Amino acid sequence: MDFFLNRFPAYLDGALITLTVTVLGSALAFVLAMVVGIVGTLRNPAARAVATVYTEAFRGVAALVLLFWFAYAVPQITPYELSPMFAGVLALGLNVGAYGAEVVRAAINAVPRAQTEATIALNMSWGRRMWLVLLPQAWAQMLPTFGNLIIELMKASAIVSLINVADLTDVAGNMRQTTGETVLAYGSAMVMYFAIAQLLIVGMRTLERRANRRLGRAPARGGLRDLLRPPTPGTKVGTAK
Amino acid sequence: MQQSESQSTGAVGARSEQEPSNGEIVRFDQVVKRYGSNVVLNELDFSVAPGERVTLIGPSGSGKTTILRLLMTLESIDGGVIWVNGEPLSHMRRGGKLVKANETHLRRARKSIGMVFQQFNLFPNMSVRKNVTEGPVHSLGVAKDEANQRAEDLLDLVGLSDKIDAHPTQLSGGQQQRVAIARALAMRPQILLLDEVTSALDPELVAGVLDVLRNIAQTTDITMLCVTHEMSFARDVSHRVLMFDEGQVAEEGPPERIFGDPQEERTKSFLKAVLENG
Numbered sequence: 220m221d222f223f224l225n226r227f228p229a230y231l232d233g234a235l236i237t238l239t240v241t242v243l244g245s246a247l248a249f250v251l252a253m254v255v256g257i258v259g260t261l262r263n264p265a266a267r268a269v270a271t272v273y274t275e276a277f278r279g280v281a282a283l284v285l286l287f288w289f290a291y292a293v294p295q296i297t298p299y300e301l302s303p304m305f306a307g308v309l310a311l312g313l314n315v316g317a318y319g320a321e322v323v324r325a326a327i328n329a330v331p332r333a334q335t336e337a338t339i340a341l342n343m344s345w346g347r348r349m350w351l352v353l354l355p356q357a358w359a360q361m362l363p364t365f366g367n368l369i370i371e372l373m374k375a376s377a378i379v380s381l382i383n384v385a386d387l388t389d390v391a392g393n394m395r396q397t398t399g400e401t402v403l404a405y406g407s408a409m410v411m412y413f414a415i416a417q418l419l420i421v422g423m424r425t426l427e428r429r430a431n432r433r434l435g436r437a438p439a440r441g442g443l444r445d446l447l448r449p450p451t452p453g454t455k456v457g458t459a460k
Numbered sequence: 461m462q463q464s465e466s467q468s469t470g471a472v473g474a475r476s477e478q479e480p481s482n483g484e485i486v487r488f489d490q491v492v493k494r495y496g497s498n499v500v501l502n503e504l505d506f507s508v509a510p511g512e513r514v515t516l517i518g519p520s521g522s523g524k525t526t527i528l529r530l531l532m533t534l535e536s537i538d539g540g541v542i543w544v545n546g547e548p549l550s551h552m553r554r555g556g557k558l559v560k561a562n563e564t565h566l567r568r569a570r571k572s573i574g575m576v577f578q579q580f581n582l583f584p585n586m587s588v589r590k591n592v593t594e595g596p597v598h599s600l601g602v603a604k605d606e607a608n609q610r611a612e613d614l615l616d617l618v619g620l621s622d623k624i625d626a627h628p629t630q631l632s633g634g635q636q637q638r639v640a641i642a643r644a645l646a647m648r649p650q651i652l653l654l655d656e657v658t659s660a661l662d663p664e665l666v667a668g669v670l671d672v673l674r675n676i677a678q679t680t681d682i683t684m685l686c687v688t689h690e691m692s693f694a695r696d697v698s699h700r701v702l703m704f705d706e707g708q709v710a711e712e713g714p715p716e717r718i719f720g721d722p723q724e725e726r727t728k729s730f731l732k733a734v735l736e737n738g
Contacts, residue, residue: 336534337581341595341647342570345563351594355585434584435629 222403223410226394233390234411240307240386241373241415247312248319248372249365255316256323257349270320277317283378286310290382307379315372322364326357359430366423370416387411421446485510485545485651485683486531492539493526493707500526502707503540510650513677513684515694515715518704519730524687527704528653531685532575533566544651545572571600574649578656580636582628582643588615589624592643600647607646614642618672634665638672645676652676654686666690673697689734695719703727 223230251273259270277285289306293299301309330353338348380389391408395401424446486508493501500523508514516524529535530542530550537550541558551558552565561569582591592611596602602610615621618638620631628636637657644652654673658666670693677684677697688694694701694715701718703711703726711724722728 333577333579333581334583336532337577337583339534339570340532340573340575340577340644342567342599343595344567344599347594347598351598352583352585356583435627 222398222400223407226407229390229394230387230407230411233385233387233408234415236304236384236386237373237376237388237412238415240304240311240376240379240384241369241419243308244311244315244372244376245369247308248314248316248368251312251316252319252323255320256327259320259324260327270324274317274320277313278321280314282310282314282375283381285314286378286382303379303382303384306382307376307384310378311372311375314375315368318368319365322361322368323357326360327353329360330356356434359427359434359436362423362427362430366420366427369419369423373415373419374412417447483509484543485512486685487543488527488540489543490540491530491537491542493523493530493535494538500707501530504707504709506702506709506712508651508683508685511681511683512700513698514686515698515701516685516687516704517689517691517694517701517718517730517734518710522704523707524704525655528575528655528685528687531651532573532653533561533570536560544569571647572650573653574644574647574651575653575655576637576640576644576657578659580628580633580640580660582636582640584628586628587624588620588626588628588631588639591628591639592646595643596646610646611642614645615639617645617675618642619668632665633661634668637661637665637669641669641672641676649682651683651685654684654688656687656689658688658690691719691731691734703730705730 255270255273258266259274261267286306289301289309290303293301293306327349334352334356335348338352343351376386377388380386380392383389387408391404394407395404398404421443428446484507488504488506491501491504492499500521504523504527516527518524526535530537531544533549540550541548542550547569548558548561549566549569550561552561552569553559582588583594586594589608589611592614593604593607596607596610597604612621612624615624618641620635620638620642623631623635623639628639631639637660641657657673658669661669670690673693674697676682684697686694686698698715700712701715702709703718703722703724705726711718711722711727718727719731722731
Protein backbone atom coordinates (compact mmCIF):
# COMPACT_ATOMS: atom_id res chain seq x y z
CA MET A 220 0.00 0.00 0.00
CA ASP A 221 2.81 2.39 0.88
CA PHE A 222 4.36 1.70 -2.51
CA PHE A 223 1.19 2.82 -4.25
CA LEU A 224 0.49 5.83 -2.00
CA ASN A 225 4.01 7.17 -2.29
CA ARG A 226 4.01 6.94 -6.02
CA PHE A 227 0.35 7.91 -6.49
CA PRO A 228 1.13 11.34 -8.04
CA ALA A 229 3.22 9.68 -10.76
CA TYR A 230 0.51 7.13 -11.47
CA LEU A 231 -2.07 9.91 -11.52
CA ASP A 232 -0.05 11.75 -14.18
CA GLY A 233 0.05 8.56 -16.22
CA ALA A 234 -3.67 7.99 -15.72
CA LEU A 235 -4.41 11.51 -16.91
CA ILE A 236 -2.45 10.87 -20.12
CA THR A 237 -4.31 7.58 -20.59
CA LEU A 238 -7.60 9.37 -20.01
CA THR A 239 -6.65 12.13 -22.45
CA VAL A 240 -5.76 9.64 -25.19
CA THR A 241 -8.99 7.77 -24.45
CA VAL A 242 -11.21 10.86 -24.58
CA LEU A 243 -9.61 12.28 -27.72
CA GLY A 244 -9.49 8.89 -29.42
CA SER A 245 -13.14 8.27 -28.52
CA ALA A 246 -14.15 11.68 -29.82
CA LEU A 247 -12.48 10.94 -33.16
CA ALA A 248 -13.96 7.43 -33.21
CA PHE A 249 -17.41 8.82 -32.41
CA VAL A 250 -17.37 11.37 -35.21
CA LEU A 251 -16.08 8.79 -37.71
CA ALA A 252 -18.59 6.19 -36.53
CA MET A 253 -21.51 8.60 -36.87
CA VAL A 254 -20.53 9.92 -40.29
CA VAL A 255 -19.54 6.59 -41.79
CA GLY A 256 -22.42 4.77 -40.11
CA ILE A 257 -24.99 7.20 -41.52
CA VAL A 258 -23.36 7.08 -44.96
CA GLY A 259 -23.67 3.29 -44.71
CA THR A 260 -27.47 3.57 -44.49
CA LEU A 261 -27.78 5.56 -47.71
CA ARG A 262 -29.23 4.04 -50.85
CA ASN A 263 -26.47 5.46 -53.05
CA PRO A 264 -24.17 2.49 -53.78
CA ALA A 265 -21.07 4.68 -54.16
CA ALA A 266 -21.62 6.24 -50.74
CA ARG A 267 -22.15 2.82 -49.20
CA ALA A 268 -19.00 1.54 -50.87
CA VAL A 269 -16.94 4.33 -49.28
CA ALA A 270 -18.35 3.39 -45.88
CA THR A 271 -17.57 -0.28 -46.41
CA VAL A 272 -14.01 0.39 -47.52
CA TYR A 273 -13.31 2.49 -44.43
CA THR A 274 -14.88 -0.04 -42.10
CA GLU A 275 -13.14 -3.06 -43.54
CA ALA A 276 -9.78 -1.33 -43.92
CA PHE A 277 -9.49 -0.03 -40.37
CA ARG A 278 -11.20 -2.96 -38.71
CA GLY A 279 -8.74 -5.29 -40.35
CA VAL A 280 -5.50 -3.52 -39.36
CA ALA A 281 -3.89 -3.99 -35.96
CA ALA A 282 -4.06 -0.73 -34.02
CA LEU A 283 -0.42 -1.16 -33.00
CA VAL A 284 0.76 -1.37 -36.62
CA LEU A 285 -1.37 1.63 -37.47
CA LEU A 286 0.24 3.50 -34.58
CA PHE A 287 3.79 2.65 -35.68
CA TRP A 288 2.89 3.63 -39.19
CA PHE A 289 1.67 7.07 -38.13
CA ALA A 290 4.62 7.56 -35.78
CA TYR A 291 7.45 6.22 -37.94
CA ALA A 292 6.28 5.84 -41.55
CA VAL A 293 4.40 9.10 -41.99
CA PRO A 294 7.51 11.25 -41.28
CA GLN A 295 9.36 9.30 -43.98
CA ILE A 296 6.80 9.80 -46.73
CA THR A 297 5.54 13.26 -45.79
CA PRO A 298 7.27 16.36 -44.42
CA TYR A 299 5.17 16.06 -41.25
CA GLU A 300 6.11 14.46 -38.00
CA LEU A 301 3.14 13.63 -35.83
CA SER A 302 3.46 14.05 -32.10
CA PRO A 303 3.36 10.63 -30.42
CA MET A 304 0.16 11.57 -28.60
CA PHE A 305 -1.51 12.63 -31.84
CA ALA A 306 -0.39 9.47 -33.60
CA GLY A 307 -1.93 7.44 -30.78
CA VAL A 308 -5.23 9.32 -30.91
CA LEU A 309 -5.34 8.90 -34.70
CA ALA A 310 -4.57 5.17 -34.67
CA LEU A 311 -7.06 4.37 -31.89
CA GLY A 312 -9.77 6.66 -33.26
CA LEU A 313 -9.57 5.25 -36.79
CA ASN A 314 -9.53 1.68 -35.52
CA VAL A 315 -12.40 1.93 -33.04
CA GLY A 316 -14.35 4.26 -35.34
CA ALA A 317 -14.56 1.40 -37.84
CA TYR A 318 -16.27 -0.80 -35.26
CA GLY A 319 -18.48 2.09 -34.19
CA ALA A 320 -19.62 2.76 -37.76
CA GLU A 321 -21.08 -0.73 -37.94
CA VAL A 322 -22.88 -0.14 -34.65
CA VAL A 323 -24.37 3.13 -35.90
CA ARG A 324 -25.41 1.64 -39.23
CA ALA A 325 -27.09 -1.36 -37.60
CA ALA A 326 -28.87 0.78 -34.98
CA ILE A 327 -30.30 3.15 -37.58
CA ASN A 328 -31.44 0.26 -39.74
CA ALA A 329 -33.09 -1.32 -36.70
CA VAL A 330 -35.47 1.62 -36.20
CA PRO A 331 -38.82 0.28 -37.43
CA ARG A 332 -39.67 1.09 -41.02
CA ALA A 333 -43.01 2.46 -39.77
CA GLN A 334 -41.15 5.40 -38.20
CA THR A 335 -39.70 6.32 -41.58
CA GLU A 336 -43.15 6.03 -43.13
CA ALA A 337 -44.53 8.43 -40.53
CA THR A 338 -41.85 10.97 -41.46
CA ILE A 339 -42.75 10.61 -45.14
CA ALA A 340 -46.41 11.20 -44.27
CA LEU A 341 -45.24 14.41 -42.53
CA ASN A 342 -43.21 15.25 -45.64
CA MET A 343 -39.93 15.55 -43.73
CA SER A 344 -36.66 15.84 -45.62
CA TRP A 345 -34.02 13.14 -45.28
CA GLY A 346 -32.02 15.33 -42.92
CA ARG A 347 -34.94 16.06 -40.59
CA ARG A 348 -35.95 12.42 -40.61
CA MET A 349 -32.46 11.38 -39.60
CA TRP A 350 -31.91 14.10 -37.02
CA LEU A 351 -35.37 14.31 -35.45
CA VAL A 352 -36.58 10.73 -35.58
CA LEU A 353 -34.12 8.00 -36.58
CA LEU A 354 -30.95 9.04 -34.72
CA PRO A 355 -32.66 9.78 -31.38
CA GLN A 356 -34.25 6.32 -31.47
CA ALA A 357 -31.12 4.56 -32.70
CA TRP A 358 -29.05 6.37 -30.05
CA ALA A 359 -30.46 4.29 -27.20
CA GLN A 360 -29.49 1.17 -29.05
CA MET A 361 -25.96 2.34 -29.86
CA LEU A 362 -25.00 3.26 -26.31
CA PRO A 363 -24.46 -0.18 -24.74
CA THR A 364 -22.07 -1.16 -27.53
CA PHE A 365 -20.43 2.25 -27.48
CA GLY A 366 -19.78 1.59 -23.79
CA ASN A 367 -17.89 -1.57 -24.68
CA LEU A 368 -15.94 0.15 -27.43
CA ILE A 369 -14.84 3.06 -25.26
CA ILE A 370 -13.45 0.63 -22.67
CA GLU A 371 -11.72 -1.38 -25.38
CA LEU A 372 -10.21 1.86 -26.64
CA MET A 373 -9.09 2.86 -23.16
CA LYS A 374 -7.30 -0.46 -22.63
CA ALA A 375 -5.83 -0.43 -26.13
CA SER A 376 -4.41 3.02 -25.39
CA ALA A 377 -1.61 1.21 -23.53
CA ILE A 378 0.08 0.79 -26.93
CA VAL A 379 1.06 4.47 -26.90
CA SER A 380 3.61 3.60 -24.20
CA LEU A 381 5.57 1.91 -27.00
CA ILE A 382 6.16 5.23 -28.73
CA ASN A 383 7.19 6.97 -25.51
CA VAL A 384 3.97 8.57 -24.42
CA ALA A 385 4.05 8.73 -20.62
CA ASP A 386 0.74 6.98 -20.07
CA LEU A 387 -0.20 4.67 -17.23
CA THR A 388 1.57 1.65 -18.72
CA ASP A 389 4.68 3.72 -19.36
CA VAL A 390 4.68 4.96 -15.77
CA ALA A 391 4.30 1.39 -14.50
CA GLY A 392 7.23 0.26 -16.64
CA ASN A 393 9.43 3.04 -15.30
CA MET A 394 8.46 2.21 -11.72
CA ARG A 395 9.41 -1.39 -12.24
CA GLN A 396 12.78 -0.41 -13.64
CA THR A 397 13.60 2.07 -10.91
CA THR A 398 12.31 0.04 -7.95
CA GLY A 399 12.45 -3.56 -9.13
CA GLU A 400 9.01 -4.10 -7.59
CA THR A 401 7.41 -5.79 -10.60
CA VAL A 402 4.31 -7.05 -8.78
CA LEU A 403 3.48 -3.72 -7.17
CA ALA A 404 4.43 -1.59 -10.18
CA TYR A 405 2.03 -3.38 -12.52
CA GLY A 406 -0.52 -4.15 -9.80
CA SER A 407 -0.91 -0.42 -9.16
CA ALA A 408 -1.41 0.19 -12.87
CA MET A 409 -4.12 -2.48 -12.93
CA VAL A 410 -5.95 -0.72 -10.10
CA MET A 411 -5.77 2.58 -11.96
CA TYR A 412 -7.01 1.05 -15.24
CA PHE A 413 -9.86 -0.57 -13.37
CA ALA A 414 -10.77 2.77 -11.78
CA ILE A 415 -10.79 4.55 -15.14
CA ALA A 416 -12.95 1.80 -16.62
CA GLN A 417 -15.49 2.18 -13.81
CA LEU A 418 -15.57 5.92 -14.41
CA LEU A 419 -16.30 5.35 -18.10
CA ILE A 420 -18.94 2.71 -17.36
CA VAL A 421 -20.81 5.02 -15.00
CA GLY A 422 -20.69 7.78 -17.61
CA MET A 423 -22.00 5.54 -20.36
CA ARG A 424 -24.75 4.04 -18.20
CA THR A 425 -25.88 7.55 -17.29
CA LEU A 426 -26.20 8.40 -20.98
CA GLU A 427 -27.96 5.12 -21.62
CA ARG A 428 -30.44 5.76 -18.85
CA ARG A 429 -31.19 9.22 -20.11
CA ALA A 430 -31.66 7.95 -23.67
CA ASN A 431 -34.14 5.33 -22.49
CA ARG A 432 -36.02 7.88 -20.44
CA ARG A 433 -36.36 10.04 -23.54
CA LEU A 434 -37.95 7.11 -25.33
CA GLY A 435 -40.41 6.77 -22.48
CA ARG A 436 -38.93 3.57 -21.10
CA ALA A 437 -38.87 3.46 -17.34
CA PRO A 438 -35.29 3.89 -16.15
CA ALA A 439 -33.83 1.71 -13.43
CA ARG A 440 -34.27 3.44 -10.12
CA GLY A 441 -31.35 4.21 -7.89
CA GLY A 442 -28.03 5.96 -7.82
CA LEU A 443 -24.41 5.14 -8.37
CA ARG A 444 -24.68 1.51 -7.30
CA ASP A 445 -27.25 0.85 -9.99
CA LEU A 446 -25.03 2.44 -12.58
CA LEU A 447 -22.18 0.08 -11.72
CA ARG A 448 -24.42 -2.92 -12.16
CA PRO A 449 -25.22 -4.18 -15.63
CA PRO A 450 -28.86 -3.77 -16.67
CA THR A 451 -31.12 -6.65 -15.63
CA PRO A 452 -31.90 -9.17 -18.37
CA GLY A 453 -35.44 -7.81 -18.61
CA THR A 454 -34.28 -4.31 -19.51
CA LYS A 455 -35.37 -3.65 -23.02
CA VAL A 456 -32.67 -2.35 -25.24
CA GLY A 457 -33.60 -2.02 -28.81
CA THR A 458 -36.39 -1.06 -31.08
CA ALA A 459 -39.02 1.39 -30.05
CA LYS A 460 -42.55 0.81 -31.05
CA MET B 461 -33.43 3.27 -47.69
CA GLN B 462 -36.86 4.01 -49.14
CA GLN B 463 -37.98 2.28 -52.23
CA SER B 464 -40.60 4.91 -52.76
CA GLU B 465 -37.96 7.51 -53.32
CA SER B 466 -35.71 5.57 -55.57
CA GLN B 467 -37.99 5.41 -58.53
CA SER B 468 -36.07 5.08 -61.72
CA THR B 469 -36.87 7.22 -64.67
CA GLY B 470 -38.90 5.85 -67.49
CA ALA B 471 -41.50 7.31 -69.80
CA VAL B 472 -45.05 6.09 -69.65
CA GLY B 473 -47.59 5.52 -72.36
CA ALA B 474 -49.37 8.30 -74.22
CA ARG B 475 -52.72 7.34 -72.78
CA SER B 476 -51.71 8.33 -69.31
CA GLU B 477 -50.55 11.77 -70.29
CA GLN B 478 -54.08 13.07 -70.49
CA GLU B 479 -54.72 15.25 -67.54
CA PRO B 480 -57.73 14.50 -65.41
CA SER B 481 -60.78 16.66 -65.72
CA ASN B 482 -61.81 19.18 -63.12
CA GLY B 483 -63.83 18.03 -60.18
CA GLU B 484 -61.37 15.30 -59.31
CA ILE B 485 -58.87 15.59 -56.50
CA VAL B 486 -57.48 12.08 -56.86
CA ARG B 487 -57.38 9.97 -59.95
CA PHE B 488 -55.87 6.54 -60.46
CA ASP B 489 -55.21 5.98 -64.13
CA GLN B 490 -54.48 2.37 -65.12
CA VAL B 491 -52.45 1.93 -61.96
CA VAL B 492 -50.48 -1.28 -61.63
CA LYS B 493 -48.72 -2.40 -58.47
CA ARG B 494 -46.87 -5.67 -58.18
CA TYR B 495 -44.91 -7.31 -55.40
CA GLY B 496 -42.72 -9.73 -57.26
CA SER B 497 -45.03 -11.80 -59.41
CA ASN B 498 -48.03 -10.94 -57.24
CA VAL B 499 -50.20 -8.33 -58.96
CA VAL B 500 -51.87 -6.28 -56.23
CA LEU B 501 -53.43 -3.54 -58.35
CA ASN B 502 -54.37 -4.50 -61.86
CA GLU B 503 -54.79 -1.45 -64.15
CA LEU B 504 -56.93 0.23 -61.55
CA ASP B 505 -59.01 3.26 -62.51
CA PHE B 506 -60.93 5.34 -60.04
CA SER B 507 -61.27 8.92 -58.96
CA VAL B 508 -62.34 10.90 -55.93
CA ALA B 509 -64.04 14.30 -55.89
CA PRO B 510 -62.90 17.13 -53.62
CA GLY B 511 -64.48 16.83 -50.21
CA GLU B 512 -65.69 13.34 -50.94
CA ARG B 513 -65.35 10.68 -48.27
CA VAL B 514 -64.69 7.28 -49.75
CA THR B 515 -64.49 4.00 -47.90
CA LEU B 516 -62.50 1.15 -49.38
CA ILE B 517 -63.67 -2.30 -48.37
CA GLY B 518 -62.76 -5.75 -49.56
CA PRO B 519 -61.06 -8.96 -48.53
CA SER B 520 -57.53 -9.03 -47.22
CA GLY B 521 -55.02 -8.74 -50.04
CA SER B 522 -57.47 -6.97 -52.35
CA GLY B 523 -55.20 -3.92 -52.60
CA LYS B 524 -57.06 -1.40 -50.39
CA THR B 525 -54.12 -0.52 -48.19
CA THR B 526 -51.80 -0.47 -51.21
CA ILE B 527 -53.94 2.30 -52.69
CA LEU B 528 -53.41 4.46 -49.61
CA ARG B 529 -49.70 3.64 -49.50
CA LEU B 530 -49.29 4.59 -53.15
CA LEU B 531 -51.10 7.89 -52.52
CA MET B 532 -48.81 8.62 -49.57
CA THR B 533 -45.84 7.76 -51.82
CA LEU B 534 -44.71 5.04 -49.44
CA GLU B 535 -44.58 2.63 -52.36
CA SER B 536 -43.53 3.09 -55.94
CA ILE B 537 -45.89 2.45 -58.79
CA ASP B 538 -45.30 -0.20 -61.47
CA GLY B 539 -47.63 1.15 -64.16
CA GLY B 540 -50.10 3.94 -64.87
CA VAL B 541 -50.22 7.36 -63.25
CA ILE B 542 -51.70 8.75 -60.05
CA TRP B 543 -52.98 12.32 -60.25
CA VAL B 544 -53.63 14.65 -57.35
CA ASN B 545 -55.20 18.04 -57.90
CA GLY B 546 -54.63 17.71 -61.64
CA GLU B 547 -50.90 17.22 -61.15
CA PRO B 548 -49.09 13.90 -61.46
CA LEU B 549 -48.11 12.48 -58.07
CA SER B 550 -46.26 9.36 -59.11
CA HIS B 551 -44.61 11.11 -62.04
CA MET B 552 -43.32 14.49 -63.08
CA ARG B 553 -43.25 16.34 -66.34
CA ARG B 554 -40.00 16.49 -68.19
CA GLY B 555 -39.78 17.65 -71.79
CA GLY B 556 -43.47 17.06 -72.45
CA LYS B 557 -43.31 13.55 -71.09
CA LEU B 558 -44.17 12.03 -67.77
CA VAL B 559 -41.24 10.41 -66.04
CA LYS B 560 -41.10 8.77 -62.64
CA ALA B 561 -41.04 11.30 -59.84
CA ASN B 562 -37.86 12.13 -57.97
CA GLU B 563 -37.66 13.05 -54.28
CA THR B 564 -37.94 16.79 -54.93
CA HIS B 565 -41.14 16.29 -56.87
CA LEU B 566 -42.53 13.90 -54.27
CA ARG B 567 -41.92 16.35 -51.47
CA ARG B 568 -43.89 19.01 -53.32
CA ALA B 569 -46.61 16.66 -54.53
CA ARG B 570 -47.43 14.96 -51.25
CA LYS B 571 -47.86 18.22 -49.35
CA SER B 572 -51.62 18.00 -49.71
CA ILE B 573 -51.83 14.46 -48.32
CA GLY B 574 -51.85 13.20 -44.75
CA MET B 575 -52.08 9.71 -43.38
CA VAL B 576 -53.07 7.96 -40.17
CA PHE B 577 -51.60 4.49 -39.73
CA GLN B 578 -52.98 1.29 -38.27
CA GLN B 579 -50.17 1.15 -35.69
CA PHE B 580 -50.26 4.95 -34.97
CA ASN B 581 -46.50 5.28 -35.61
CA LEU B 582 -46.05 8.11 -33.13
CA PHE B 583 -42.45 9.13 -32.51
CA PRO B 584 -41.47 7.63 -29.14
CA ASN B 585 -38.60 10.09 -28.71
CA MET B 586 -40.94 13.10 -28.56
CA SER B 587 -43.70 14.40 -26.35
CA VAL B 588 -47.24 14.51 -27.70
CA ARG B 589 -46.80 18.21 -28.40
CA LYS B 590 -43.62 17.65 -30.42
CA ASN B 591 -45.25 14.83 -32.34
CA VAL B 592 -47.89 17.27 -33.52
CA THR B 593 -45.67 20.32 -34.07
CA GLU B 594 -42.53 18.88 -35.70
CA GLY B 595 -44.18 18.26 -39.06
CA PRO B 596 -45.60 21.78 -39.52
CA VAL B 597 -42.43 23.43 -38.19
CA HIS B 598 -39.90 21.43 -40.17
CA SER B 599 -41.80 20.49 -43.33
CA LEU B 600 -44.07 23.49 -43.82
CA GLY B 601 -41.97 26.19 -42.15
CA VAL B 602 -44.77 27.16 -39.77
CA ALA B 603 -43.58 29.37 -36.88
CA LYS B 604 -43.19 27.54 -33.57
CA ASP B 605 -45.83 29.62 -31.82
CA GLU B 606 -48.36 28.97 -34.52
CA ALA B 607 -47.55 25.26 -34.61
CA ASN B 608 -48.03 25.14 -30.86
CA GLN B 609 -51.37 26.88 -31.17
CA ARG B 610 -52.41 24.39 -33.86
CA ALA B 611 -51.32 21.50 -31.67
CA GLU B 612 -53.32 22.82 -28.73
CA ASP B 613 -56.43 23.34 -30.86
CA LEU B 614 -56.17 19.93 -32.48
CA LEU B 615 -55.49 18.08 -29.25
CA ASP B 616 -58.53 19.84 -27.87
CA LEU B 617 -60.50 18.60 -30.88
CA VAL B 618 -59.45 15.00 -30.22
CA GLY B 619 -60.08 15.41 -26.49
CA LEU B 620 -56.49 15.16 -25.30
CA SER B 621 -55.63 18.69 -24.18
CA ASP B 622 -54.49 17.37 -20.84
CA LYS B 623 -52.00 14.99 -22.46
CA ILE B 624 -50.08 17.57 -24.47
CA ASP B 625 -46.89 17.18 -22.46
CA ALA B 626 -47.27 13.45 -21.95
CA HIS B 627 -45.12 10.88 -23.61
CA PRO B 628 -46.66 8.57 -26.25
CA THR B 629 -45.83 5.50 -24.15
CA GLN B 630 -47.97 6.88 -21.34
CA LEU B 631 -51.08 6.85 -23.53
CA SER B 632 -53.54 4.09 -24.34
CA GLY B 633 -53.77 2.86 -27.92
CA GLY B 634 -56.91 4.89 -28.50
CA GLN B 635 -55.27 8.03 -27.16
CA GLN B 636 -52.18 7.42 -29.30
CA GLN B 637 -54.33 7.07 -32.37
CA ARG B 638 -56.13 10.32 -31.57
CA VAL B 639 -52.75 12.05 -31.26
CA ALA B 640 -51.82 10.54 -34.63
CA ILE B 641 -55.00 12.03 -36.11
CA ALA B 642 -54.10 15.43 -34.64
CA ARG B 643 -50.58 15.06 -36.02
CA ALA B 644 -51.89 14.38 -39.52
CA LEU B 645 -54.38 17.28 -39.34
CA ALA B 646 -51.69 19.70 -38.16
CA MET B 647 -50.25 19.50 -41.67
CA ARG B 648 -53.61 20.85 -42.98
CA PRO B 649 -53.93 18.17 -45.64
CA GLN B 650 -56.58 18.36 -48.34
CA ILE B 651 -56.68 14.59 -48.44
CA LEU B 652 -56.61 12.40 -45.35
CA LEU B 653 -55.81 8.71 -45.66
CA LEU B 654 -57.02 6.45 -42.88
CA ASP B 655 -55.50 2.98 -42.97
CA GLU B 656 -57.47 0.64 -40.70
CA VAL B 657 -57.07 3.13 -37.90
CA THR B 658 -59.04 1.11 -35.35
CA SER B 659 -57.78 -2.37 -36.19
CA ALA B 660 -54.99 -2.33 -33.61
CA LEU B 661 -57.19 -1.06 -30.80
CA ASP B 662 -58.91 -2.88 -27.96
CA PRO B 663 -62.66 -2.96 -28.63
CA GLU B 664 -63.54 -0.47 -25.90
CA LEU B 665 -61.20 2.14 -27.39
CA VAL B 666 -62.58 2.01 -30.93
CA ALA B 667 -65.60 4.23 -30.31
CA GLY B 668 -63.53 7.17 -29.07
CA VAL B 669 -61.40 7.21 -32.21
CA LEU B 670 -64.39 6.82 -34.52
CA ASP B 671 -66.22 9.67 -32.75
CA VAL B 672 -63.27 11.94 -33.41
CA LEU B 673 -63.27 10.99 -37.08
CA ARG B 674 -67.05 11.44 -37.38
CA ASN B 675 -66.63 14.91 -35.90
CA ILE B 676 -63.89 15.76 -38.40
CA ALA B 677 -66.02 14.43 -41.24
CA GLN B 678 -68.94 16.60 -40.19
CA THR B 679 -67.04 19.79 -39.48
CA THR B 680 -64.45 19.89 -42.28
CA ASP B 681 -64.40 19.39 -46.02
CA ILE B 682 -61.27 17.25 -46.03
CA THR B 683 -61.32 14.56 -48.66
CA MET B 684 -61.06 11.20 -46.92
CA LEU B 685 -60.02 7.81 -48.17
CA CYS B 686 -60.65 5.27 -45.52
CA VAL B 687 -59.81 1.59 -45.32
CA THR B 688 -61.86 0.07 -42.52
CA HIS B 689 -63.70 -2.96 -41.27
CA GLU B 690 -66.04 -0.78 -39.21
CA MET B 691 -69.08 -1.00 -41.43
CA SER B 692 -71.35 1.23 -39.36
CA PHE B 693 -68.68 3.94 -39.40
CA ALA B 694 -68.35 3.55 -43.18
CA ARG B 695 -72.12 3.88 -43.49
CA ASP B 696 -72.19 7.02 -41.32
CA VAL B 697 -69.39 9.06 -42.82
CA SER B 698 -68.81 8.00 -46.39
CA HIS B 699 -70.40 9.32 -49.53
CA ARG B 700 -69.30 6.33 -51.52
CA VAL B 701 -68.10 2.81 -50.83
CA LEU B 702 -65.71 1.00 -53.13
CA MET B 703 -65.62 -2.77 -52.91
CA PHE B 704 -62.23 -4.11 -54.01
CA ASP B 705 -61.36 -7.57 -55.13
CA GLU B 706 -58.20 -8.78 -56.81
CA GLY B 707 -56.86 -5.28 -57.46
CA GLN B 708 -59.97 -3.99 -59.18
CA VAL B 709 -63.12 -2.18 -58.13
CA ALA B 710 -65.70 -4.95 -57.94
CA GLU B 711 -68.60 -2.69 -57.05
CA GLU B 712 -69.18 0.88 -55.96
CA GLY B 713 -72.03 3.02 -54.80
CA PRO B 714 -73.47 4.99 -51.91
CA PRO B 715 -73.18 3.16 -48.60
CA GLU B 716 -76.92 2.56 -48.34
CA ARG B 717 -76.90 0.61 -51.58
CA ILE B 718 -73.64 -1.29 -51.07
CA PHE B 719 -74.56 -2.36 -47.57
CA GLY B 720 -78.33 -2.60 -48.14
CA ASP B 721 -78.56 -4.04 -51.61
CA PRO B 722 -75.23 -5.27 -52.94
CA GLN B 723 -75.38 -6.52 -56.53
CA GLU B 724 -72.13 -8.44 -56.87
CA GLU B 725 -71.76 -11.91 -55.45
CA ARG B 726 -68.28 -11.03 -54.14
CA THR B 727 -69.65 -8.04 -52.24
CA LYS B 728 -72.42 -10.11 -50.74
CA SER B 729 -70.12 -12.85 -49.50
CA PHE B 730 -67.59 -10.33 -48.17
CA LEU B 731 -70.22 -8.37 -46.24
CA LYS B 732 -71.71 -11.58 -44.91
CA ALA B 733 -68.32 -12.70 -43.61
CA VAL B 734 -67.58 -9.32 -42.01
CA LEU B 735 -70.98 -9.00 -40.35
CA GLU B 736 -70.84 -12.55 -38.99
CA ASN B 737 -67.49 -11.85 -37.36
CA GLY B 738 -68.42 -8.37 -36.22
